[in-house]
Amino acid sequence: MQDIRLVALDLDGTVFNDKKEITPRTLAAIRNAVARGVAVLPATGRTASGIPAAFTSIPGVRYALTSNGASVVDLQTGQQLVKQPFATADALKIYDILARNGGMMSIFIGGKSYTTRENAVHHMDVVPENLREYFRTTRVEVEDMPATLQAHAHEIEKYSMLYHNEAERDAAWRAVQQACPDMELTSSLPGNMEINAPGVTKGSGLLALAAHLGLRREQTMAVGDSGNDRAMIEAAGLGVAMGNATDDIKEIADATTDDNNHDGVAKAIEKYVL
Structure with a gap:
C-alpha cells in the first residue's frame, strides 16, 4: 500500500x-x-x-x-x-473571443464568480437543473462585465462557459483553440467549456x-x-x-x-x- x-x-x-x-x-x-x-x-x-x-x-x-x-x-x-491566474493580455484576448461566440459566461476572480445581471435573469435555462441553485447563490451579478474585467484582468483565475448544446460549445472551443492554442480547455458537463491559463x-x-x-x-x-x-x-x-x-x-x-x-x-x- x-x-x-x-x-x-x-x-x-x-x-x-x-x-x-x-x-x-x-x-x-x-x-x-x-x-x-x-x-x-x-x-x-x-x-x-x-x-x-x-x-x-x-x-x-x-x-x-x-x-x-x-x-x-x-x-x-x-x-x-x-x-496561477492568466497573464493580463491573455485574459483580455480570451474575453473578446468568448464574447463574440455567445454562451453564458462566468469569470472567476479572487475566489468569487462574476456574471452579468442579464445572464442571471434571462439565460439560466442553459444551466443544468440540479446546478441552478448553486449558480443563483454563488454568482456575483454585475451590470458592466467589460469594466469588471478591466479592473481585475491581472487576477482572472478561470473563464467558465455554458452553451445550449454541444455544437455551440464546440464552435467556441475551436475559436479559442485557434486563437490561443496554449490555453487549458476542459469540460465538466455537456455544453460546458472551462478555460485556464497555460499549464494551469x-x-x-x-x-x-x-x-x-x-x-x-x-x-x-x-x-x-x-x-x-x-x-x-x-x-x-x-x-x-x-x-x-x-x-x-x-x-x-x-x-x-x-x-x-x-x-x-x-x-x-x-x-x-x-
Missing part, C-alpha cells in the same frame, strides 16, 4: 451523489482519513466561495483546490497558497500544494470523473476514476472505483488510504 498523505477529491459526480449529498459512508471515510493525518481536500472547478459547506465544514478539512487549480487556499487562515490544471494545483506541504507526488491520490479531472488523475501518484467517469478518464486512471451513487469515494479511501 502506498503512503498516501494527500487526497484530492472532485465534487460533482465524485464526492456528491446525484442528489448533491455526501453519503454517510463517504463522510465517515473522509473523517477517518483526516483523523489519521491525511490532508483531504475538495478539488474543483468552482470558486472557493462556491464549495458546499457539507465538505468544507468537515473537521480537519483545511485546504481547497479551486478554479481548476488556479488557486489553492488554506480554509483555516484564508491564505492563498497557490496562485487541477494537476498543477495538486502538485504545488504537495510541494508546499513537503510531500512527494507518490504520496498523493486524486479521484474524479470528467474532463477537468484528467490532469489531476494523471499527475497524482495514484489516480482513481469513478465508476461513472467518462471512458477516457477510466483509460488513463491507475484504478477505477464504484460510481458516485454507490460510495465510490469511500471505497477508494478505504482501499488505498485506510
Whole structure:
C-alpha cells in the first residue's frame, strides 16, 4: 500500500451523489482519513466561495483546490497558497473571443464568480437543473462585465462557459483553440467549456500544494470523473476514476472505483488510504 498523505477529491459526480449529498459512508471515510493525518481536500472547478459547506465544514478539512487549480487556499487562515491566474493580455484576448461566440459566461476572480445581471435573469435555462441553485447563490451579478474585467484582468483565475448544446460549445472551443492554442480547455458537463491559463490544471494545483506541504507526488491520490479531472488523475501518484467517469478518464486512471451513487469515494479511501 502506498503512503498516501494527500487526497484530492472532485465534487460533482465524485464526492456528491446525484442528489448533491455526501453519503454517510463517504463522510465517515473522509473523517477517518483526516483523523489519521491525511490532508483531504475538495478539488474543483468552482470558486472557493462556491464549495458546499457539507465538505468544507468537515473537521480537519483545511485546504481547497479551486478554479481548476488556479488557486489553492488554506480554509483555516484564508491564505492563498497557490496562485496561477492568466497573464493580463491573455485574459483580455480570451474575453473578446468568448464574447463574440455567445454562451453564458462566468469569470472567476479572487475566489468569487462574476456574471452579468442579464445572464442571471434571462439565460439560466442553459444551466443544468440540479446546478441552478448553486449558480443563483454563488454568482456575483454585475451590470458592466467589460469594466469588471478591466479592473481585475491581472487576477482572472478561470473563464467558465455554458452553451445550449454541444455544437455551440464546440464552435467556441475551436475559436479559442485557434486563437490561443496554449490555453487549458476542459469540460465538466455537456455544453460546458472551462478555460485556464497555460499549464494551469487541477494537476498543477495538486502538485504545488504537495510541494508546499513537503510531500512527494507518490504520496498523493486524486479521484474524479470528467474532463477537468484528467490532469489531476494523471499527475497524482495514484489516480482513481469513478465508476461513472467518462471512458477516457477510466483509460488513463491507475484504478477505477464504484460510481458516485454507490460510495465510490469511500471505497477508494478505504482501499488505498485506510
